[in-house]
Amino acid sequence: MPDQTKILCVTCPKGCTLQVTHAGKTVIEVKPGCKRGHQYAARELVDPRRMVATTVRAMNAVHPLLPVYTSAPFPKARIQELRAALRALEVPAPVKMGQVVLANLLDTGIDIIASRDLAQVD
């Protein structure tokens, strides 16, 4: 007997409510929603992930912090581990947008990317 689960999609600002019919963790049907929504629903059942945007310490920069984000959605259950790992990090200015400030975080294959340029100050 298939299960019914409601999932609120966070892929885009529309925020659709997806009605997911599934047997265990195998998706049978998702409606309504788009292709990206269907991918989101399938993953949300087995391995929920989120984009994470946060800050790390910057050195010799115009601001004390550098905004960063994950190169891909990160496992939701491990977000606090991510924060702990980033607290230890200090990035020297200058920084360019898109620069990898930490590669393969916690062996997930996901990088931490600088969100902006950060100029150096003396």
Next chain:
Amino acid sequence: MTRKDKYDVVVIGAGPGGLAAAIAAKQNGAEDVLLIERDQELGGILQQCIHNGFGLEIFGQDLPGPSYAQRFIDDTLACGVEPLLDTMVLDITSQRRIFATGRHSGFVDIRARAIVLAMGCRERTRAQIRIPGTRPAGVYTAGTAQRWVNVEGYMPGSRFVVLGSGDIGMIMARRLTLEGAKVERVVEVMPFLTGLTRNYVQCLMDYDIPLHLSHTVKRVIGNQRVEAVETVRVDEKWAPIPGSEEIIPCDTLLLSVGLIPENELSKKAGVLIDGLTGGPFVDDTFETNVPGIFAAGNVVHVYDLVDWVSEAGRQAGISAAKFATRIRRRETGLVPLRVGDNVRYVVPHQVNRESLAEAPVRLQLRVKTPIESPVWVEVRNRDHLVLRKGELYARPGEIITVEIPIKAYDQVQLADELTLAVVKR
């Protein structure tokens, strides 16, 4: 100091609206564009909106705020817009004179042929929603807290209650949780969520932060510092329901209770404000009631997506460039001649408006392709025909001469440009 004392276009505010306006103005005929920003860097509030979700409409990508801003900043600098940072505009007149001041720029007094107002909006504060109780430290707007946490590196507290379920409030609830604080509650006076559903999911549900709809803060408790807030359920008329009070211990109350377009400067310039939106009345070119003063972005009305702010800025920038170009041509007294259908070139390239006061002006042109039948040589001011002369044929090897007669003086005075064409009769 600014490089000049008169600019084609001056944009006030370098957030998403102002950046897009400055780029569009420069790319659409404005010779010089000055972008005035009170912060020490370009980008505006996007620099503190480090969360992702920006740019899906314009770039088809899910970007953090600073990345979205960086793309426009790079374009702004690449196309030759002059930024004036750390400078606060004090006054604007309806004659488009601008007074500003800054630590490095000193006192600035400049004139603009066109102005784009892009000051954005500001947050509603405690005073504007009249929360009773004491006046301790620890009551902040969500955006102020966002600036501290994301840019300046301060935590405003450790135990929070957030009033308002707008996007900034929910996003800050998640952000503070990630930084180690405890968010006890998000309280919303309306019976529904006021922000985006995706933010409810990924900011509140993901972190088990409770949301209480149809609730508000009845009282702030604490003397030196917030010690607790008292919440209460409200009926459909927002009246507190006695007996539903709850005291929530906390040290900080964040307010995410709406944004108001920032129009103090607009009013000084005589711009009329719509009481409903809080922003200027604008036409479809984003021009206000004051000629040559345009407005775009959250200064006009508060948008929910930044992509639309950029698009409005772009439109306003194009309109401002057109206006400025028209004014500049009148100042110089020159009307450019443009080539239209089947015209390869025309000499002269421009005509002095006053020349016709004394004598006809002779134009000489060559066609691109031969027409071996009778033709009209036409000179038009937009759709309006200024002059038409017949020729039996038109050949690229033979120059065609026409004269603008003295009687066309008034039409040339009013023209932005004149277009020549050679067409079959």
